[in-house]
Amino acid sequence: MATNGTNGVNHNASKYDPNFTDHVINLMAPETKPRHREILTSLIKHLHDFCREVELTQDEWIIGVNYVNSIGQAYKKNRNEAWRICDVLGVESLVDEINHKIVTEKGLEPTSSAILGPFWSPDTPFRDLGSSVVQDMPADGQLTFFHGAILDAETKQGIPNAVFDMWQASTNGKYDAHDPEHQTKNNLRGKFRTDKDGKFYFYCLKPTEYAIDTSGPSADLLKIMGRHPNRPAHIHMMITHDDYIGVTAQLYPNDDRWLETDTVCAVKDDLLLDFKPAKNDPHGAVLDCEYNVRLLSKKYKPDSTMLMGNANGERLPEAHTEKP
Amino acid sequence: MATNGTNGVNHNASKYDPNFTDHVINLMAPETKPRHREILTSLIKHLHDFCREVELTQDEWIIGVNYVNSIGQAYKKNRNEAWRICDVLGVESLVDEINHKIVTEKGLEPTSSAILGPFWSPDTPFRDLGSSVVQDMPADGQLTFFHGAILDAETKQGIPNAVFDMWQASTNGKYDAHDPEHQTKNNLRGKFRTDKDGKFYFYCLKPTEYAIDTSGPSADLLKIMGRHPNRPAHIHMMITHDDYIGVTAQLYPNDDRWLETDTVCAVKDDLLLDFKPAKNDPHGAVLDCEYNVRLLSKKYKPDSTMLMGNANGERLPEAHTEKP
Numbered sequence A, B: 001m002a003t004n005g006t007n008g009v010n011h012n013a014s015k016y017d018p019n020f021t022d023h024v025i026n027l028m029a030p031e032t033k034p035r036h037r038e039i040l041t042s043l044i045k046h047l048h049d050f051c052r053e054v055e056l057t058q059d060e061w062i063i064g065v066n067y068v069n070s071i072g073q074a075y076k077k078n079r080n081e082a083w084r085i086c087d088v089l090g091v092e093s094l095v096d097e098i099n100h101k102i103v104t105e106k107g108l109e110p111t112s113s114a115i116l117g118p119f120w121s122p123d124t125p126f127r128d129l130g131s132s133v134v135q136d137m138p139a140d141g142q143l144t145f146f147h148g149a150i151l152d153a154e155t156k157q158g159i160p161n162a163v164f165d166m167w168q169a170s171t172n173g174k175y176d177a178h179d180p181e182h183q184t185k186n187n188l189r190g191k192f193r194t195d196k197d198g199k200f201y202f203y204c205l206k207p208t209e210y211a212i213d214t215s216g217p218s219a220d221l222l223k224i225m226g227r228h229p230n231r232p233a234h235i236h237m238m239i240t241h242d243d244y245i246g247v248t249a250q251l252y253p254n255d256d257r258w259l260e261t262d263t264v265c266a267v268k269d270d271l272l273l274d275f276k277p278a279k280n281d282p283h284g285a286v287l288d289c290e291y292n293v294r295l296l297s298k299k300y301k302p303d304s305t306m307l308m309g310n311a312n313g314e315r316l317p318e319a320h321t322e323k324p
Helices: A020-025 A034-054 A058-074 A081-088 A091-100 A216-224 A315-319 B020-025 B034-054 B058-074 B081-088 B091-100 B216-224 B315-319
Strands: A143-152 A163-167 A189-193 A199-205 A235-241 A244-253 A275-277 A287-290 A293-295 B143-152 B163-167 B189-193 B199-205 B235-241 B244-253 B275-277 B287-290 B293-295
Touching: A020 A034, A020 B091, A034 B034, A034 B091, A058 A081, A058 A216, A058 B058, A058 B081, A058 B091, A081 A091, A081 A216, A081 B058, A091 B020, A091 B034, A091 B058, A143 A235, A163 A199, A189 A199, A235 A293, A244 A293, B020 B034, B058 B081, B058 B216, B081 B091, B081 B216, B143 B235, B163 B199, B189 B199, B235 B293, B244 B293
Parallel strands: A143 A287, A143 A293, B143 B287, B143 B293
Antiparallel strands: A143 A199, A163 A189, A163 A235, A235 A244, A275 A287, B143 B199, B163 B189, B163 B235, B235 B244, B275 B287
């Protein structure tokens, strides 16, 4: 019997009823759907283990109860607080990895996935290769010639007819839909179809860092952890092709100061961009950036679909209208 | 390398970034308070392990995000939805055990603790031993002579001057404050001080089972699990004494049909009551019930306080105004 000797009390943590968690799990009826049972069994186990592990006090538990209530109370149009808290705790990024990480038996991997974020638009227009997504040039914008190839991760050959859908915030940290005073619709958005060699090229801005909202329960959580609210600058991309598994990710300048401490934990090593000075660009670009994407054939994941195709059409767009 | 051979994909679960969870935890600043760090470290680990263990899909994650938001949206006066969900998942009962379970080195234990629930009142009056808490007798009420002793778990001697504070719902499943049409204030509530032998005795009702609210997110959770919303009948008690560790618990008729499946998971083996027919009771009681309580000296837990004393005075009463 483990004791610490003080006060003659047995402090063995296993003093707690060893059958309690199973008791709660076994309250589920036989007709509970198998996936519901699987998820709730794991959830109850981890929730109970958490309480026992930290020996949660009743005061702390009540703080937690009030905190959970406050999340839904802070929810409103363009503010999905539970989503934001998942981001702060790395849950969206982890779920993204769980759903998209794929490694072939030979160890080949496509370009990493990163969270979609709330700003993807189904209305983004196709643009010609070589054109610019910059409709409204901000005074401090750095025009960039962005180019690369979409490659088959196995054959290393370019993939023609793949779609490179991109979107980015302007230098004020805002996306078109949330900044109607300064940006026309579809500013800094565009879809490009790769050429016969799998190449894409267009003009955009070097992206700018921004902070997520600093009010409400998610901001309180950041404060308790002594964390900042900043996201590294990034360009979003969503790559699709009929025969290849799609990749949705965010691309970050490799000199960004928030790479290591991204507030939503969405940076991966192979998603970094190297912006170099442009030389004599015909359209006046001051920077040049090359990035190549690797895709794997759908034969490795025949049921693969992108998030927006997977999700309930009514539920996801609503959840996705948030300003981060 | 573990593979399952289909499609040439490596399905080893460890394919997920083994450093990601530590990365999120390590975002906490050095100045984070130690207890905050301890709690959030465990919370993040368990949350991430849960996601990986069930390989949570993005659709499922979004359902979870929407569900968490719905909890606070359902919160209102007399309806603390996060508290209720904790009850359904056994969390309040577990936290209660974590905070009150005590075993001496000799293996002695006081009477088990069980959750306080939302209906305790600070205004309950002291009543004389032998008096009745039944101010408003319902037609279907079964008057019970309730008696016993409060004993020192070590010496087995009665403890004089201990306070037995009790409260119960009427036969319609409602407590006085939520049933002003049928019950006067403090009906079915009373505090009794034990006599020189540690004995207490009074008249009350055999308690009646009732169901918790069957609307809202907590009820949706019960439905998914195929669980009923019923609580076994119970009498609440809160025992206090200056020199003994207090005990708050609920006492259940041993023939109740919901003992095994209590919707808030708060039944313990030593909290069962045996109601027997009364013989020639001078006040007309039809049932007789004896229950003895065991307490341990405060020397085993010098800092022990009851929940309502522990908690923030502004926070807890609010959280405790719920009708379950």
